[in-house]
Amino acid sequence: MPIYEYRCSQCQRVNSFLILKETPLDSLQCKGCGSQDLSRVLSKFAYHKSxxxxxxxxxxxxxxxxxxxxxxxxxxxxxxxxxxxxxxxxxxxxxxxxxxxxxxxxxxx
Ligand SMILES: [Zn+2]
Known part of the structure; x- marks a missing residue:
């Protein structure tokens, strides 16, 4: 599953999103505070590819x-x-x- 982690720069919460090809990246919102100021976290998820x-x-x-x-x-x-x-x-x-x-x-x- 293409799951990516994004850290919210407002509240520092790390959010996991399932990113599909059709998912517009600018639609991502922090689940904690709703901020769209997110940056990609390179996590171990990236290495767990199918x-x-x-x-x-x-x-x-x-x-x-x-x-x-x-x-x-x-x-x-x-x-x-x-x-x-x-x-x-x-x-x-x-x-x-x-x-x-x-x-x-x-x-x-
Ligand atoms: Zn936030």
């Missing part, structure tokens, strides 16, 4: 350093992203291969 949104947000044109691949969840992301773009359903077999790669098992295709 697998689907990780794939959606993955930018194949961006260069990823070695840090990127230290997160084993990113292994196979490029392939998944490409296949999704192409509308290819890789099926459970591919997912199993990616899972194995991520867990460091040898891949035998």
């Amino acid at each position: 697998e689907a949104s990780r794939i959606d947000e993955y930018d194949p044109n961006k260069r990823h350093g070695s840090e990127f691949y230290k997160d084993t969840r990113n292994i196979g992301l490029h392939a998944q992203n490409r296949m999704k773009e192409l509308g290819v359903d890789l099926g459970s077999q591919f997912d199993a291969v990616v899972d194995k790669a991520r867990s460091g098992e040898l891949i035998d295709i």
Whole structure:
């Protein structure tokens, strides 16, 4: 769920909002005092993305350093992203291969 936290600069309350694509950001209001003077809080929520949104947000044109691949969840992301773009359903077999790669098992295709 795309939940973001915003801190109210009037009363310092931290508000959590479910932000959908169609949610106009200027419609957000502090639930405590009603102020619209809110600023985004970068919380741990940002790292708890669903697998689907990780794939959606993955930018194949961006260069990823070695840090990127230290997160084993990113292994196979490029392939998944490409296949999704192409509308290819890789099926459970591919997912199993990616899972194995991520867990460091040898891949035998
Ligand atoms: Zn407030």
